[in-house]
Amino acid sequence: MILNTGRTIPQGNSVEYKPSPEYGAETSRAFLAPLDLMDLGIEDGDRIRVTCGDRSVVLTVSAGDHVPPGTLFVPYGAHANHVVPAATHGTGMPDFKGISVDVEPAMDPVRSVWDLMEDLGGRRY
């Protein structure tokens, strides 16, 4: 599937306080077309694992009629960036949109933003 990231109002509202539950809840959502949910055998509110190369992240699914089949939209933030590749193709800009990813149903819990930072060597504040 194709991963696209972008801004949303709830993400922007909580962007000045990212440790908040509201921020983590918004940036760990993945909007998929209802047809893709049927193909994956999952329902709104279930979880998926999104994998790109050797990195993966678990997200909560929201059904969205506005999302084209074959794509998923994830609000811009630490969860999506956990799988966004760093290559900038000589422009300085990574591909935050149009990323080819694998998507599968998952039972693992969604990790908090501090969990993700600790995975990368940081420490929660």
Place this chain on the structure above:
Amino acid sequence: MIVRDVICPFCACLCDDLDVHVEDGRVTGVDNACDLGSHKFMTDHRMKGPVRRTASGWEEIPLEEAIRETAELLEAAERPLLYGWSGTCGEAQSAGVHLAELVGGVIDATTSVCHGPSILAIQEVGHPGCTLGQVKNRADVVVYWGCNPQHAHPRHLSRYTTYADGFFVRNAFKERKVIVADIRGTDSTNLADEFIRLQPGGDYAVLGALRAIVRGKGDVVPPEVAGVSREQLYRIADLCKTAKYGAFFFGMGLTQTAGKYKNIRNAIELVDELSRHTKWTLTPMRGHFNVYGFNEVCTWMTGYPYAVDFARGMAFYNPGETTAVDILARKECDMCLVVASDPAAHFPAEAVEHLASIPVVQLDPFPNLTTAFARIQIPVAVSGIDADGTAYRMDGVPLRLHRVLDRGYPDDAGILLEITRRITGGGSR
């Protein structure tokens, strides 16, 4: 107390008509702001004072000590990266560029992960820009391409386009046509007179097809281009050519998609083509309230708008090499000073990982995800709320932001000047 005509320091619309209610040194209400602006004024999760990471947790340290240690880290570094700058004012940005030159570091702004590609395209083919006042008063056709202003710039439509009556557009809602291009339906596409629904990655092809039609070469356009029918393309080209004044706005849908700056170059050249028939302009939908300001400040001071490397003792600019994500992903920098941004939240994980292996100092009012990697964080005043300063609107108009209260925090510029003074020993450079 109500402070009137306050400028909002959230996005680069810089709405200048807010009324802010202040009581007992706190903001208790905001009138006229969008949801995003209101939340910024009302958020009250600031860090109390400077903190330093210890072996097992965090300790509070005096400001003096935080500044001294930051200066020492910058001096000791062979290749420091000074990153961020878009959430602060021009005065701090200017101090940052001087500091980068002093320590022979690389200075880059959030520009590189938002409209950096737009600047690369503008450097190739120019910028047919205008002020937002021109759009409000004259534009009868407005394009939003690859952006969702209802979520990222919520008052853009009410202040400048769809809902804003202008001098020559007396009834904007009826007289203005709005075209929105996106790969998905959004709250902005719902308001469009024409919704161009593209296939992902189809922007370059569709812009190219529109250029061909406007140029009179429509016979080369196939029946469908990246999911868009030839009939719709002709209809849109006609709408654009017959406009009295057209305004083309675009966002990350063009800059972050494959093709990057070539997408924007194609958009600029479409605007150029349309301007052979009528008047068209193009404006990037800049994100942070003063990201444009960094590009202005950095250009006056170095000749380049972002991603400037002073390691050679002179300004060197090469996006893709001297941009922050690339430097971090190559594990090249050995110290990072982050000012007014949050790279740990907004950079790919591969780039963020390197922050864990180098000393990081952050100047930011709030704990954020970069705090997780910081050796030291110094909380500062919020520009436009409890600090004065100059910011540039998305159309390049500089506006003076005034504080609405004083919470006793130092501002970014003051801290940066003090760090510089310590490195130079108090003398001039």
